[in-house]
Every structure is written in C-alpha cells, then in structure tokens.
Amino acid sequence: MNLSEHLPYRVAIVSNLLALNRDLNIRSLSNLEPREMRVLLNIGSYMPIKSADIAYQSRLDSSTVSRAVKVLLAKKLIAAKPDSVSKNIKHLTLTELGVTLYKQLSNALEPRAQALESVLNDDEKQVFYQCLxxxxxxAEQLLAQQALSFVNQGLEIPADQKELLRWYKKSQQS
Structure with a gap:
C-alpha cells in the first residue's frame, strides 16, 4: 500500500496535525480535552443546541458528546435547560465563563484557519470544500452500507453504528 497516495491515510494525517490539543496556543487557554473543546465550540456557535444535534453536525457519537457535556457542566462552562415539550431533551447554552472561553478559543482558532486557507486561492478553496x-x-455512505449489511444478516450492531445509520438516513432526507 502506498500511504502517500491513500486518501483516508492522508486525511487522517491532516486531522492529527489539526487536533486542537496539538496547538499550544489553544491548549494554553484551557485544560479541556479536544472533544470538550469541540462540543464547547459547537454550543457557542449554534446555541441553544441539543446534544443529538452536536453529535450529528460533528459526527461524534452521542456517548462522546454526553461525556463532554458532563465535563463542561461540571466546569460550569455550559448550562442545560429542559425542552418545553420533552423533559428528556436538554438545550445547551454557554454560561458567562463558557462565553469567555469560547471567545478566547475562537480568537485563537481564527488566525490558524486564515493561515491554512492562505495556501489556497479562492477557486481552490471552493473546489476543496466541494471535495470535502x-x-x-x-465515507458516511460506505459506513452506513457496512452497518446495513450486518443488520441484513441478522447481526446486532453497536450503538455507534446505529447512530451512524440514523445520521445517514437523516442526510439522505436533506
């Protein structure tokens, strides 16, 4: 296998380099793990938002989002307000402390994003986003098809695969 021409491998390398905890400027702002930072950034960008929507938008499994939410609640960075219809659903928002951290993280992330985007001209950037x-x-289709083949064989699939199937069905309706 030629890894330099293996798309998933190359995307994983870039993903590893862009991990939030790899950037010392970002890491110095908080003692949060990358998953907690991603969830906090998602809440700050789209609040009020439900955990299920964060999972779908970021393609993090719901248990990962749930663990991050627990940490963020314990650190008093977010608040959870019950839905008016279903008390099991919570709408997540940032607290004052969370807003402060969100702004610091956003301000640290923006120059990095601009520097990365600067290697592409406008046309290349548009094509790049279309390719992504x-x-x-x-990728979502392939994973969903694999999960469906297991289901069709009468095999039980793990919760994260069931969630992946829900996401795939949801994206097909959009």
Missing amino acids: TKIEAK
Missing part, C-alpha cells in the same frame, strides 16, 4: 463534502458523504 463529497468525501464526507461517501
């Missing part, structure tokens, strides 16, 4: 959209959709 296609790759994301195909």
